[in-house]
Amino acid sequence: MSYVIIGNSAAGISAAEVLRERGIKEEIVIISEEEHSPYYRFMVGKYLAGKVTSSEMVYRSREFYRDNNIIPFLGEKVKGIDTESKKVLFENREYITYEKLLIAAGAVPKRLMVDKTDYGPIFTLRTWQDAQNILDVVGKSEKALVVGGGVIGTTVTQALLSRGQKVSLLLTEPRLLYHALDERGSKLIEKMLINPDLEIYNEDRIIEVIHNPFDFKMVGVGLNSGQEVRCHFMVMDLGVEPNTQILRGAGVEPGRGIKVNEKMESVFPHVYAAGDVTESWNMVREAYTQTPNWSNASSQGRVAGINMAGGEEYHPGTLDIYTGELGLPYVSVGLVNPRQEGYGEDYQEKFREREEDLVYRKVVLKDGILCGLVFVGEIRGAEKAIKLIKERTLLTEKDIEELLRV
Structure with a gap:
């Protein structure tokens, strides 16, 4: 056996x-x-x-x-x-x-299919070897293009900038971290990303890869909006x-x-x-x-x-959890955009913000039970909050205020 x-x-x-x-x-x-x-x-x-x-x-x-x-x-x-x-x-x-x-x-990782020719280098970031492959070209190429502004795309952008690499970030959705954070949280992360070596292109898509006709190396991409973006390697974050x-x-x-x-x-x-x-x-x-x-x-x-092994154990269910640790820390758990995702009007959203310090805390409740949270800048109490979600604890006003304290 x-x-x-x-x-x-x-x-x-x-x-x-x-x-x-x-x-x-x-x-x-x-x-x-x-x-x-x-x-x-x-x-x-x-x-x-x-x-x-x-x-x-x-x-x-x-x-x-x-x-x-x-x-x-x-x-x-x-x-x-x-x-x-x-x-x-x-x-x-x-x-x-x-x-x-x-x-x-x-x-x-899902990959971008523009045409049948791979003009590379085109990377994803999922494995340790992926990270090493990207490091092999950092500093040897003039400009990188990160496609997708999810958790991976945001992380890659921050990592490349920290190594002195010039980066263009192409958002394929309405805003940064569209599924992970709400609009206020996304704006704070975008503020943190501001850097002279970074250009952000909003909600567009690649329709062609532009290459040097002599050596076929990538030199840029053409976007659906008609813009051209200069780049010499790409990192994909398409989920x-x-x-x-x-x-x-x-x-x-x-x-x-x-x-x-x-x-x-x-x-x-x-x-x-x-x-x-x-x-x-x-x-x-x-x-x-x-x-x-x-x-x-x-x-x-x-x-x-x-x-x-012959036992009998039951899993209570999964939770959406997104975290970021480079630059401005954030944690997102559960359902954080109920209206955006079509969950109706039965959810109550409460938040506190200290915008000048890039600190934001939000909770989402249904019938007094915590079902989602976004903490940006200060993430203390996240583990306790996750436990409250899992245990479906009915919260008092004092409990809610403690979670939101900035």
């Missing part, structure tokens, strides 16, 4: 540790397309900015596998799963069989989608996650899923959503591991 885990990050490692904690003696195999030992994926932006070292990135050392009697298949690409014969199929090696399988393969390619033949739709129940069981017998690869119950939105973040992945991996 063997336990196979596809994924070597928060969800996969949490599950493997729980299996051993629960006394599972059978073989455990962890498969990852990356060759790194487990690292903190949420820290790749700080690594790009030079704020953390390689050693600080390490989540579990190479000795983790030996100490827990785990067989690592690192640098191995899975090409498919045969759920009927319980086989994991590889591109470059023999298949392996499983008794129980956890798919914790994470998410992959992520669950890494479900290995299950396409089993009926999982492109762009959709693996739907799981509260025990992290999929519709396939003996197959569990956890983390960014899933569609799971969102406790605030009360719907199945893709909610990629480290906290959700870690907790889901633990629940999956308990149930794979």
Whole structure:
């Protein structure tokens, strides 16, 4: 009997540790397309900015596998799963069989498709290697273009500016951090970004890549508005989608996650899923959503591991969580734009602001229960507030004022 885990990050490692904690003696195999030992994926932006070292990135050392009697298949690409014969199929090696399988393969960045020619260098930022690839061209190229102003795009922009790189930031949505923050929070982050080496282009899109006709190197892009933006490399932040390619033949739709129940069981017998690869119950939105973040992945991996080991554990649901640590810190949790997202008028929004100090705090409530928050500049109390959301605590006016105190 063997336990196979596809994924070597928060969800996969949490599950493997729980299996051993629960006394599972059978073989455990962890498969990852990356060759790194487990690292903190949420820290790749700080690594790009030079704020953390390689050693600080390490989540579990190479000795983790030996100490827990785990067989690592690192640098191995899975090409498919045969759920009927319980086989994991590889591109470059023999298949392996499983008794129980956890798919914790994470998410992959969406890429821009302008035409069929890749004039590169065009990067995304998801992995440690992605960060290293970007660092290889920083300082050697005159200007960078960051496409997308989400959490990754904002982080990359800050990191590149901190290294003296000139940057153009192309917003593909109405404002910066459109899904993560509300309008006031976005404006404060944009104020913090002001820099003579930064140009921001609002809500536009690329329609062509301009290249040098002699060496075909990228020299700029043409926008739908008619503007041309000079750049010599691009970093894309167009969001992520669950890494479900290995299950396409089993009926999982492109762009959709693996739907799981509260025990992290999929519709396939003996197959569990956890983390960014899933569609799971969102406790605030009360719907199945893709909610990629480290906290959700870690907790889901633990629940999956308990149930794979024969226990009975239920996940309470996921939460949208966005954080930024470079420059002006912020944290956003739960439902922060109820009207923008069409959730109706049943929500109450309260905020306090100290604009001159770039400090802003907002809470979103429904029937006195906290369902969302935005803290910018000062993020104290965020962990306590997250606990209040999870426990659906009915708040007093005093509780609310304490959360909003600036």
